[in-house]
Amino acid sequence: MAESAFPRLGIQQKSQRSRAIDPEVIYGIWLRDLKKFWRERSRLWGGIARPILWLLILGSSLKGAISASSLSGGIDYQQYIFPGVIGLTLVFSALQSATSIIWDREFGFLKEVLAAPVSRMSIIIGKAVGGASQSTLQGAITMLFAPLIGLWLSPASIVALLVMMFVVSFALTALGVVIASKMTSFEGFGTISNFVVMPMYFLSGAIYPTASAPALIKPLILINPLSYGVDALRQITVGVGAFPFAFDVAFLIVFSLIMLAIALPLFNKE
């Protein structure tokens, strides 16, 4: 056996490798993201501006043009797109939080995290939980618009909605983490917004029923996590949906796990 010239002392020590899922690291990263979110409250305006634009302006204008009968269950158009607008808020906010990784890389803070004795998986989960929390807060702001369109949510459905928003945002932030680890500069959010956020939004059934979509784009709708997210949110808010609720939830969870699995090796390369 080739022996290295390198001197070694053979005293063995027990492994103290960092835990793959480390609650304190996840909490630390989450806490930092939330603090910064709170300090940059300007981002909250997005949570207010988007529902005004989509729900109140576009929704009320299109309401007359779209007959209630063309929507499943004959519901009001504004109420129909309400969960879709929440979905838009979530996808915007989730991807925005995830792209903070690009900023952290550019401004050096990521090195502090990567040089620490923590597992990469915990860092990624911390980021995803942080992004999901911020998005849920934004989504909660959008949720406050419900009474304006005549939608009265029971306390139980509000709780269910918040939980669901978190699940959807987690999946979307995990996707954002994958995108952010592939991106080397932050010229980026405009690009992400044009090529990821808006297509995901329009291909999710957020503002029109996907049943009427051309066959060509059906596959895109079916692989889009936001389709299932909006569908689940819609089942909670107005009680109609295109897929079984359990399937929506299962899809989002599996999607999240796949994204985390893809992000891990990308992060290891940093």
Add this chain to the structure above:
Amino acid sequence: MAIPNPVERTMERRDGTIIAVDNLSRQFGDFTAVKGISFTVKEGEIFGFLGPNGAGKSTTIKMMCTLLKPTAGHIQVAGYDVDTAPDEVRTAIGIVFQDNSLDSGLTALENLRFHCMMYHIPRDERTVRIEAVLTLMDLTEFKDRLVKTFSGGMRRRLEIARGLLHEPRLLILDEPTVGLDPQTRSYIWQYVRQLRERRGTAIFMTTHYMEEAENCDRIAVIDKGEIVALDTPVELKKLVGADRIELTTSDPEATRAALVSQYGLPVTLDGNRVLFQVAGSERFVPQMLTAFAGMTPPIPIETLNVRRPTLEDVFLKLTGRTIREEEGAKDERRLSLRRRGRL
């Protein structure tokens, strides 16, 4: 025969070695950034890596702190192999990167608390340790200020403070004073020396400032991925000759006579100027002055000038180039980057 355990780790080496680098290489495609370097750093030592940008300094640091895998060779830090025990290595070292790695949107205290969480510092020790590093780096009164309001020097100190929180046995400083004004630089050095005295922390640093390298116990001069010399600053400077001393006196002849008779030095006279060379002038000059003052009659020295060989001279001799020829432009760029980061 015992089968080696794949997670076997060797403990700290008994000879007080904190870093052991053996035949370390790193390639990027066709380019070899580090070419089979070997060196060791002792516990409590201030060890400098001196060389121009692109010499392989930062690449070596990245490999040392487990952020980059070596192409060949080994590194042990505090007895742990970077390859097989990266987490132990990470725990054993504190790092201050070349460019800012603080979160400027958080306060100093929040940055430190974040670090405590990442390094799993026991909860009941956190407050005490944070207080201690803030005091050490003179930042206590600024702890609740957002880092974006900090000056470059304060940021550096905070980064050093943070790097010390988990009480590493080795502090790695990558170009710790680039872009800082001379006064701040000398403060940083005061802190670093204090640190070694109080805690016995070993320090590994890279620099391309010659003046700064003077502060190290030992220096490795690195050029194009290879170590071309490794010794104490004093010994390195001996490579380029002794110190040149020039003094003026009202009695040059008596001065020459005394120097020749007392120390056997070859002396040149030029008007009232007396010129000679001596190794180790820092000891020689005070001794000579005392001796001259005690003579009858005393020899009156009016001015005294020592021109010591610099590490600049050493680098020139070893590589045939001055270190600064290659610097300027890149420093500028880095400065502007750093300024941007400060916004």
